[in-house]
Amino acid sequence: MKPLWRLNKYLYKYKGLLLLGILFTVISNIFVIIPAQLVRLAIDYVVESFSIFKPLEQGGMGDLARDNFLKYVLVFGVLILVMALLRGFFLFLIRQTIIIMSRRVEYDIKNEIYEKYQSLPLSFYRKNSTGDLMARITEDVSRVRMYLGPAIMYGLNLLILFPLVISYMVMVNPELTLYALLPLPVLSISIYFVNNLINERSEKIQRSLSGLSTFVQEAFSGIRVLKAFVRENDSVRDFADASEDYKEKSIRLTRVNALFFPLIMALVGISTIITVYVGGIQVINGEIGYGVIAEFILYVNMLTWPVTSLGWVTSIVQRAAASQTRINEFLDEKNDIISTENIKTSIDGGIKVKDLTFVYPDSGIKALDDVSFEIKAGQTLGIIGTTGSGKSTIANLLMRMYDPKNGEIRIDGKNIESYNISHLRKNIGYVPQDVFLFSDTIGNNIAFGLDRPDQTIIHQAAKDADVYQNIVDFPKGFETMLGERGITLSGGQKQRVSIARAIAKEPKILILDDCLSAVDTKTENVILEALKKIMKDRTSVIISHRVSSAKLADQIIVLDDGKIIERGNHESLMSQKGVYAELYEKQTQAGESVDNDL
Template sequence: MKELSYLNKYFFKYKYHLISGILFITLSVIFQIAPALIVRYAINLVTENINIYRSLDGLRLQDSYYSVFAGSIIIYAVLILALALLRGIFLFFVRQTIIAMSRLIEYDLKNEIYSHYQSLPLSFYRRNNTGDLMNRISEDVSKVRMYIGPSIMYGLNLFVLFAILIPYMFTINVTLTLFALIPLPILSISIYYVNNIINKRSEEIQISQSGLSTYAQEAFSGIRVLKSFTKEKDSVEQFTNKSDEYKIKSLKLTKIQSLFFPLILGLIGVSTILTVYAGSTQVINGTLTFGNIAEFIIYVNLLTWPVASLGWISSLIQRAAASQKRINEFLKTKNNIISTENLKKEIKGEVEFKDVTFVYPDSGIIALKKISFKIEPGQSLAIIGTTGSGKSTIANLISRLYDTSEGNVLIDNTDIEKYHLVSLRSQLGYVPQDVFLFSDTIYNNIAFGTIKMDEDRVIEAAKEADVYQNIMDFPEGFNTRVGERGITLSGGQKQRVSIARAISRNPKILMLDDSLSAVDTKTENTILNSMKRIMKGRTSIIISHRVSSAKLADKIIVLDDGQLVEKGTHEELIKLNGMYKELYDKQTPNEEELS
């Protein structure tokens, strides 16, 4: 229960739901027990008066006696129905308090986890895969909810029922009570072990089903590759093998589940037989009535299902504790990207790196080594280098997705760590290398970048990114839905929509991380010409492995294996006859051939 104690704050928040639930459970238990008492009176009424009724056979008094006798039975029947109705009403209120509380806590917990996810740094997402993050906010929270709702509801019901019923049964007859209760602990332990086996096999089935779903998703996502390589038959065979594995595990679970109800019914039968046996001997001795036996049989049935649920409740608590432990691991993860002074101000756009070294915390890879450069407000810088040279890391440090391992990043001569994160990032425009579009309309994807949604600004941004005409050629224009991750658009269109999204917010610092890699040379030139207007008056950083993208920049730096090896203008670097010149010579002929 140590891990589950984290939920105590939510129980306190919804204390009135919990207190009301306990009250309604107590009332429902009272109205659940009371009918058995009326059954005892009814049966005793019959057994005590049947001989008198028979002795009046042939007399007029018999009809009158029958009318009184039958009227009493009808009154008892109506009372039982009224009590059952009242119990049903209070059970409704139990679910409207306890189960409603579990849903409210589930809602709060999911929001807390999601909000915490949003606050964590990029390094957290590099260490943990998306599937695990999703499982903790969905599957694990669902298991915790089963503890908060059904487990607490049935547990409280069991506790209140035992607290009221067992002492009352002992006041009637100690021997009969002990005989009635003998099989119940055996039942609870048996259900506990059967439930554990069921849970273990259920988890194996979930893993198998997850694998099956993942395989199917990959097959559908990569259907073009499958068809291109004519691997449909192999794909079907592999899917069939995974389906067989799932089927075998499901059948094993079914065999165990088939023991569940026979076990419960068998032990109920044993308890009933013992009750009848012990009760009959006492009826013969005159210490009990037939009504008492009937009453105790009802009590045995009332106790059986709550006791049987004890094993299930224990299993739910175990699974919830394991899930809450997984959730707590993430909730206890702290964000190390925090502001030292929460400085909020409009930036001009000066960027300076002072002897910056950066080592990725999760992999230990040294991405940057003693990098220093400075960009004046309104200037543009191109960062050129081969794959893995540390280009994108510079963009991540300016966005403060990571903090430097050594050295300082300054914006307007102020250490970046002093800025309020939201204030800083709201003044940056970033086009990532791996373009991501939401499954929404093109309009909403571009407007996503704006501080305040402005239709004119969205259209202007689309024109500046040279994607406006492409959008208007679609039947639904800006209302065209781009599909999952923008799958309905070409690579070049996705990149240009991403550029439009970045510039729609009029950022003070604009960063383009290899954002023209998926467009042809002609389109690149068109966008670059547009970019001249876009870049005017704002600090711009163009990260690319293509030399053609660097020509626009006022300054160029060349990275190699995390080190700054060259810097200067395009003409100066050509004259140096170094790495930049080598890249230029390799790429220029290819681009001329393509044009």
């Protein structure tokens, strides 16, 4: 239960609903017990009345006696009906308080988890899968809600009804109470074990369903590849195999579920038989009336569901505790990316990197080794290097997605860690290599970094990124809805929309992380010409493996295996005839070769 203690703050928050739920549970259970006593009184009244009816009938008063008897029987019937209606009304109120409380807590927990997700650093997402993140905010929260709703509701009902009913039964007949309740502990233990089997098999079904969903998602996401390699039939066969596994697990669960209600009915039946047998002997001996047997049978049936629910509630609590433990693991995650001084002053864009060394905490890979450079406000830095040389790591560090263990980064002379993180990132326009566009309109994607969408700014950003004409050619223009991850657009269009999104918020620092890799040379030149105007008086960092992208830079550094091996501008690096010049010649020749082939 310890992991569930964390939920007490929510129970306290909604204590009004919880207390009302407890009150309504007590009242509803009183209206359960009273009808059983009315049934006993009614049966005893009928039996006693029948014994004096014959003499009255013989004395000529039969019709009058019958009318009086029926009148009182009708009164008993109406009272029992009223009690049932009142109980139903209060059961409705119980669900309107406790179940609604659980739904509100579910809403709060999901918001708390999602807010926590948003605050965690990039390293957290590198070591945790998206599926696991989704499971904790959906399946695990649903299990916790079952504890806060049905488990508390039925648990309260058991705690209130059981003492009330048992005390009344003992007051009426202690011996018969003992015999009547003998099968109920066996019932509770049996239900507990059956529920464990059900939960175990349900878990397997859930994992199988998760695997099936993942398979289908991948198949639909990669449908182009499937068709290109003519693997449709193999995909159908694999899906059939996965579905067969799911079907077999579902059938096994159904077989266990089939035991549930027969088990309950059998043990309730045994309890009823014992009550009738022992009660019958006591009636014969003149110890009790006929009505007591009927009353006790009703009591046994009243206790059946609460006792049955004991095993079910125990199982829910166990599953909720396991789920809350998983939720707590993420809620207890610490964010090391924090601001030391929370500075929100305006940023000009001067960047100074000194003795920067960085090792990725999750993989242990050393990405940067003693890197130092400086960019004055309004200047452009080009970073050239092959895959794995550490180019993108510099972008991540400038965005404070990670913090370096050694070395420092200064912006406008202040340590980057002293700036308010949101303020810092709002002043940086970032265009990643792996473009991600949301399933929204093109206009909203471009306006993503703006506090308030402005059509003038959106259109100008699209023109600067050389994607305006492509957009207006669509039937709905900027209102065109993009498919999942921007699948409606071509690779080049997606990257240009991503550039437009970065420059729309008019950042002081612009970071282009190999963002022109998916466009052809002609389009690259057009975008670079547009970027010349965009980068004017704005600090820019162009990260690329293409030398042509870095030609615009005032200063260029060449990275290899996390170290700077060359630095200078385009002309000086070409005159050195080193790695940069070699790359330039190779890429220029490759470009000419492609142009000739075309």
